[in-house]
Amino acid sequence: MSNFILIFVFLLLGIVFQNIKQFPKNTHKLLNWIVIYICLPALALYYIPKIKWSNDLLFPISIAWIGFIVSYLLFSFLGSKFGWSKKLTGCLIICAGFGNTSFLGFPIIEALYGQDGMKTAILVDQPGSFVVLSTLGILVATLFSTGNANGFHIAKKILFFPPFITFILACIMNVLSYDFQDYIEFILRKSGSVMTPLAMISVGLQLRFDRKSQHWPFLGLGLLYKLVLTPAMFYLLYVVLLHQHTKIIQVAIMESAMAPMITACILASSHGLKPRLSSMMVGFGIPLSFITLIFWYFVIKLI
Numbered sequence: 631m632s633n634f635i636l637i638f639v640f641l642l643l644g645i646v647f648q649n650i651k652q653f654p655k656n657t658h659k660l661l662n663w664i665v666i667y668i669c670l671p672a673l674a675l676y677y678i679p680k681i682k683w684s685n686d687l688l689f690p691i692s693i694a695w696i697g698f699i700v701s702y703l704l705f706s707f708l709g710s711k712f713g714w715s716k717k718l719t720g721c722l723i724i725c726a727g728f729g730n731t732s733f734l735g736f737p738i739i740e741a742l743y744g745q746d747g748m749k750t751a752i753l754v755d756q757p758g759s760f761v762v763l764s765t766l767g768i769l770v771a772t773l774f775s776t777g778n779a780n781g782f783h784i785a786k787k788i789l790f791f792p793p794f795i796t797f798i799l800a801c802i803m804n805v806l807s808y809d810f811q812d813y814i815e816f817i818l819r820k821s822g823s824v825m826t827p828l829a830m831i832s833v834g835l836q837l838r839f840d841r842k843s844q845h846w847p848f849l850g851l852g853l854l855y856k857l858v859l860t861p862a863m864f865y866l867l868y869v870v871l872l873h874q875h876t877k878i879i880q881v882a883i884m885e886s887a888m889a890p891m892i893t894a895c896i897l898a899s900s901h902g903l904k905p906r907l908s909s910m911m912v913g914f915g916i917p918l919s920f921i922t923l924i925f926w927y928f929v930i931k932l933i
Contacts, residue, residue, distance in 0.1 A: 644834015
């Protein structure tokens with residue numbers, strides 16, 4: 631519970647900083663850089679070599695892939711049926727199709743499920759959300775904004791992205807049953823431990839509330855898919871149909887219920903896919919997700 635309280639404290643701290651005129655406006659970019667290029671690689675190198683691989687791990691890894699593909703099919707169908715613009719359709723596909731499995735997911739999963747839960751959360755995020763965003767996400771953003779996709783550009787983004795490099799290295803270490811010395815593990819663990827406060831402050835700094843926007847119906851539709859339909863879909867698939875009842879499944883479903891991913895919304899905005907709606911998906915999705923996550927947590931406890 632203390633960890634969960636800290637999440638709200640640092641989130642509110644970020645909101646407070648956002649409203650202080652003297653506070654540097656681009657601080658969130660520095661914090662995001664530290665989280666993405668230092669904390670996430672450190673966590674991958676610390677946890678992944680220790681994971682005992684089994685077929686059950688395919689369940690958390692599949693979360694991001696299935697969630698995004700269904701988002702693409704659903705919003706492409708609705709966009710075609712109701713005559714939405716390509717930019718609106720692309721915005722909803724991307725912003726509703728990706729969950730905040732690291733910035734929000736890691737601290738919340740650690741607070742609820744401890745270190746064991748983090749091992750599963752890493753799998754949902756690294757070979758899941760991150761790889762899907764870096765491939766299918768960039769492809770959709772490009773197609774729905776310009777209609778052209780540069781395969782070389784996509785491959786370059788994946789191969790030279792530090793978290794992806796460390797993810798591959800960590801997987802190789804796991805296959806070879808090799809782990810770091812204790813003092814290196816200590817450094818990795820401490821480097822990863824600052825992710826929670828930094829990520830929450832960054833989220834708080836980026837929250838925006840535009841009450842006068844004309845995007846309310848689409849905001850509601852996008853958040854309905856992300857916060858309600860997505861976890862419901864995985865609960866039905868994993869628990870009801872496939873009869874899976876492990877803690878891995880609990881963590882995977884909780885990760886699927888996270889708010890829209892900040893990075894995905896930035897990707898949509900940077901490609902001109904309804905920037906205001908993209909911002910609203912994050913600004914309203916994150917606070918609202920704390921309510922829906924409580925609901926899903928108690929539902930999942932019945933597994």
